[in-house]
Amino acid sequence: MKTVLLAGGYGTRFAEMTEAVPKPMVPIGGKPILWHIMKHYTTFGHRDFIICLGYKADVIRNYMMGLLHNMSDFTVDLGTGEIQYHNRAGENWRLTLIDTGIDTGTGGRLRKIQHLVEGETFCMTYGDGVSNVDIAALKAHHAAQGKLATVTAIVPPSRYGCLDMDGDDVVSFSEKPDAARSFARINGGFFVLDAGVIDYIHADSDMWEDQPMQDLVAAKQMSAFKHDGYWQCMDNLRDHKNLEALWVTGKAPWKTW
Template identity: 30%
Template sequence: MDTRAAGTFEDTFLDQSATILEAIRIIDHASLQIALVIDKDRHLKGTVTDGDIRRGIINGIKLEDCVEKVMNRTPVTITPETSREESLSLMTAKKIHQLPIVDKDGKVTGLAQLDVLLKRSTPIYEDQEDVRVILMLGGEGARLLPLTKETPKPMLSIGDKPLLETIIGNFSVQGFKNFYFSVNYKADIIEQYFGDGSRFGVNISYLYEKTRMGTAGALSLLPEVPQGSLIIMNGDILTNSNFCHLVNFHRQNKALATMCVREYEQQIPYGIVTANGMTLQSITEKPSHSYFVNAGIYVVDPDVLGFVPKDQYFDMPQLFDELQKAGKESSVFPIREYWLDIGRHEDLEQARTDYRKIFG
């Protein structure tokens, strides 16, 4: 059986000399979630997925580097003669969603896609019905006074709608429909606007914090232990991150908890002097240092809830510390998409400017 996605697989082709940034453009815009690295004769040299790139970023790879630094040089492939049933069985066993089709000469002739083989009208990365999204919305937004005196920070307007509406819209279009809103400060304003979520095509339940409980403490308020993973996100983040990729990354790494991180570059505005005693060795003029910082977005499995104390203030970094002490596996997921933490007035102005370009 011919398993090709007719007329589309060539959009994934990438030259061996291309950069990782070029691979990102193909993965994001070709809608096939993979780049096929080929030579001038269309021989398959490797594949690149979103996960390959994010793992590379964590290991210090730069977007300007050659794609060969992150590509999988021994990808699983099939032949033009491979049946639909064999392709599906292989995808299920390997937990992958695409298989390059390669002829006896090693040339790419197509790309089998799980969604096409299953005759899905829209791509589905994994079953998201059992994933719950918990948005932490209880903060007072003190650094944004006087704007937050009467309006909770997630309800501040960015574009033509509250920030929180943009957040749930981004989740919803990716298939995430089930939400918990953890609320405290000005909770009535949030609840009156969003209600049960039906007006926005989602399901919303509320966790009421009687006192501030931090970014993890409210997890103890869940009415029951969920069956699937939980995405936890601070309610003051504007991002167009691919949450499907995040959940897939978490599952593939078999971690109990995953923390999203963002690369942050800090430039020292002075020349750095290295000396051995009183002897000058070198001067480095205004060096830059890169760090990964907590991005305020997490995925956790239900077992993590056993580490959250009842009715106490508890932050997500504390939770990850407890998991580390217990020898539990945690992973980090670098965000390469647009991301902005709206904590200060200048951040809010930046978000309003960026919104028109990124989300407009």
């Protein structure tokens, strides 16, 4: 099954890092967050990735090409472009990198790679969030529900301490509330989609999270896969520092490989 990664946005809320590189290339432990996401999918046997590029597309292209070239011995004929590898190293990934435009919406990016997933079921997620979501269970849920789309529904991590109240009395206080507490769930990415969802996207400017998802819900064509494990989006410098600290201390919950 193919995995589509949306990696073309500006990352404007994270300007401290994204002026130099696109957000999916911001490193955690010396590797781009995009690499971490792909390694998690690899744990579940995924190796065929379609990466939707946009902002600073060349940075992602150069990195992905370097995964092979920088770790292998090879002979290159600069006249013909033919490359002979003497020992191949790096990740066992098949990569399709598509420039879907700088100002294209998240839905529009899917629309631009429609020809690559026609008639298929595929995974899709954003290039800035890590999780230990069970991809095999997610795909099984999608198959069982028989709908066009499945979204991973997560409880967003709280940035603040949580007070349990009884009248005016504080009964308990948790600085880091359990993610499984019964708060409203949100879109955590990590979708499984049938190609028919792209028919719900009508323009390159469409955001997947707006009208397309709303129309799928109205048509009763979207199911939710509940994930109570780890999930974290890297929206800002604080998120990045927290993810880096988890990796450095060897306590990264998303490291499934």
